[in-house]
Amino acid sequence: MxxxxxxxxxxxxxxxxxxxxxxxxxxxxxQTRLRVPLHNLDGIVCFGRVGCSPxxxxxxxxxxxxxxxxNPYGGFLAAVxxxxxxxxxxxxQQYRAADAAxxxxxxxxxxxxxxxxxxxxxxxxxxxxxxxPDAQEQLQRAAxxxxxxxxxxxxxxxxxxxxxxxxxSAATYFQVFSSMISPQATGFAFTTRSRRxxxxxxxALLSFLYSMLTHxxxxxxxxxxLDAAVGFLHRDRPGRPGLALDLIEEFRAFLVDRLxxxxxxxxxxxxxxxxxxxxxxxxxxxxxxxxxxxxxQKRKQATITHPFLDEKTTIGLLIHLQARxxxxxxxxxxxxxxxxxxx
Amino acid sequence: MYxxxxxxxxxTTAEGRKxxxxxxxxxxxxxxxxxxxxxxxxxxxxxxxxxxxxxxDTIEPQTDSLRFYYLGNNWKNRVEHVGAxxxxxxxxxxxx
Numbered sequence: 001m002x003x004x005x006x007x008x009x010x011x012x013x014x015x016x017x018x019x020x021x022x023x024x025x026x027x028x029x030x031q032t033r034l035r036v037p038l039h040n041l042d043g044i045v046c047f048g049r050v051g052c053s054p055x056x057x058x059x060x061x062x063x064x065x066x067x068x069x070x071n072p073y074g075g076f077l078a079a080v081x082x083x084x085x086x087x088x089x090x091x092x093q094q095y096r097a098a099d100a101a102x103x104x105x106x107x108x109x110x111x112x113x114x115x116x117x118x119x120x121x122x123x124x125x126x127x128x129x130x131x132x133p134d135a136q137e138q139l140q141r142a143a144x145x146x147x148x149x150x151x152x153x154x155x156x157x158x159x160x161x162x163x164x165x166x167x168x169s170a171a172t173y174f175q176v177f178s179s180m181i182s183p184q185a186t187g188f189a190f191t192t193r194s195r196r197x198x199x200x201x202x203x204a205l206l207s208f209l210y211s212m213l214t215h216x217x218x219x220x221x222x223x224x225x226l227d228a229a230v231g232f233l234h235r236d237r238p239g240r241p242g243l244a245l246d247l248i249e250e251f252r253a254f255l256v257d258r259l260x261x262x263x264x265x266x267x268x269x270x271x272x273x274x275x276x277x278x279x280x281x282x283x284x285x286x287x288x289x290x291x292x293x294x295x296x297q298k299r300k301q302a303t304i305t306h307p308f309l310d311e312k313t314t315i316g317l318l319i320h321l322q323a324r325x326x327x328x329x330x331x332x333x334x335x336x337x338x339x340x341x342x343x
Numbered sequence: 344m345y346x347x348x349x350x351x352x353x354x355t356t357a358e359g360r361k362x363x364x365x366x367x368x369x370x371x372x373x374x375x376x377x378x379x380x381x382x383x384x385x386x387x388x389x390x391x392x393x394x395x396x397x398x399x400d401t402i403e404p405q406t407d408s409l410r411f412y413y414l415g416n417n418w419k420n421r422v423e424h425v426g427a428x429x430x431x432x433x434x435x436x437x438x439x
Contacts, residue, residue: 008437015439022372026439034431034439037373040385294436301434 005042007216008034009293011286013049013072019056041065043219045212047289048072052080066219073204073283076211079218087225093330094243098230105159107329107337108233111249112153112166114339119173119253120146121342126180126261135179142176145169163233173253185264187271197281201274204282205263205292209256210248212296217244217251217319224323226330247322250340255315259299263292308338345418346384346391346411348374348398353406362401366409369397377430383422385433 008024010017016027024044026034038059043066046052052067057080060067067080097103120143127139149169156162170193178190181202188202198204218241221228231242233249263269273288284292300316313321322340329337348370352363370376373394374384386394398409414421424430431437 006433006435006437008439010439012439020371021368028439034437035371035375036431036433036437037371037375037384039373039387039390040433290438293438297436 006036006040007043007045007297008036008041009290010044010046010050011048011290011293015046016051016053017044017046017056018053019059022059024056024060038063038065043068043215045070045215064223066215066222068215068218070211070215072286073208076214081222090225090327090331091227093332094226094230097330098232098236101159104232105156105162107326108159108162108246109154109156110337110339111233111246112162113150114250114341115166115252116146116150116153116169118250118340118342119169119257120150122253122258123173123176123180130180130182132179132183138176138179142172145172159233166233177257180261182265185267185270188264197277197279197283199280200282201271202260202264204274204284205260205269206256208284208289208292209260209296210252212293213248213251213256213319214241214244216300216316217241217247217323220244220247220320220323223320224327226323226327247319247326250322251319254340254342255299259295263295268295307341307343344386344388344391344416345414345422346374346386347414348382348384349410349412350380350398350402351408352380352402359403359406362403362407365401366398366407369394369401375430375433377428383430 010026012026012028012033014028015033018025018027020035022039023035023037024041025032044060046067046069048071050069057067061080069077069079071077097107123139123143123146127136127143130136146169149165149172153162153165153169156165174190174193181188181190189200190202191200193206194200194203195207198207218228221241221243226243228241228244230236231244231246234240234242234245236242268291269288273285274282275285276282300314302315303312304315304318305312306318306321308325309321318340325334326337328334350366352366353359354363367376367380370382370384373386373390374382377383384391384394395411402409
């Protein structure tokens with residue numbers, strides 16, 4: 001079993017990463033801040049103005065350590081990849097499956113069903129935990145409607161209808177999202193999902209964590225030998241990691257939404273931790289961003305039993321396992337893609 | 344697993360000083376320096392076999408010594424730090 005490796009987050013503006021022996025060294029103002037052996041790392045995520053030596057990029061590409069450059073707010077700028085990894089036969093198989101309408105639909109259906117089922121589990125779990133009876137009632141009603149959506153999604157006959165079903169159930173889910181926020185957490189009222197830019201603190205937090213998850217999904221695709229750009233539910237668009245976005249669908253509610261809710265409900269993050277720019281975009285400040293990243297890393301280290309493989313693993317590795325299961329399906333070893341279902 | 348590596352390399356000759364530098368470099372490739380000539384390595388068994396072979400090839404058994412302490416996977420209960428220069432937790436969140 002692959003070991004869950006750590007991710008290095010570089011958040012200091014003006015930092016420079018270089019290779020020293022088999023380790024990455026973070027230098028700030030010509031002082032060494034941190035030194036980590038590369039074999040302990042799975043990825044390096046750089047925020048803002050961070051430089052990186054070509055020697056380090058080369059050995060990261062060789063050692064399967066993904067490097068991503070993001071803007072200070074988590075928006076994706078660039079990633080470093082070496083020679084295309086994995087198996088060219090697998091990638092060809094992926095392209096063939098993405099070109100054929102029926103196999104695309106079969107995979108997309110499972111992804112959407114997994115997403116809806118997991119969002120529903122999040123609602124039900126929250127309904128059990130809260131005491132306010134009307135919020136509880138609301139959550140349970142939405143969950144009942146979504147139970148129907150899971151079966152309907154599996155019966156859809158076209159990709160567009162499937163996307164419609166996904167959108168509908170997401171609307172149901174986000175309608176009751178604010179019922180999961182504790183009344184003590186002020187300033188986190190949820191009205192509607194807004195992105196590019198997020199217009200309130202809650203959306204800012206969600207968007208930030210979704211982009212962290214996308215980074216992880218992208219490296220999971222690469223590590224499994226799949227092309228992160230060619231998705232099934234998400235169609236090709238230049239620069240968009242379609243397959244990575246497909247993979248995160250099952251994890252949005254289970255990982256990011258739950259983490260966001262617990263950060264807010266435990267008041268680890270408060271509304272004063274955000275700033276509003278002139279354009280109306282709401283952004284996470286520097287220090288709370290570290291709190292969020294630390295919480296995300298910690299959540300990824302929690303152990304869980306994979307429902308399909310029946311194997312103990314960490315939450316962070318789940319997405320790698322899903323990428324591998326998808327690869328197995330594409331190779332023809334599995335009849336269908338088994339989405340991750342949280343129980 | 345977690346391995347503690349300590350060494351004592353005789354530095355009376357120029358070759359000895361070279362061996363000392365090389366030993367430190369190998370240790371730094373695989374882990375972190377926690378004190379002078381004391382290193383902690385978070386490493387999997389295959390990598391450890393490689394690291395150990397490199398170290399054993401570097402030293403001169405007549406004059407130098409190496410000691411390895413195997414702390415297993417449950418090392419967090421077995422290590423305590425007091426005072427300056429705390430080691431980084433390679434399994435915890437890593438920020439820079």
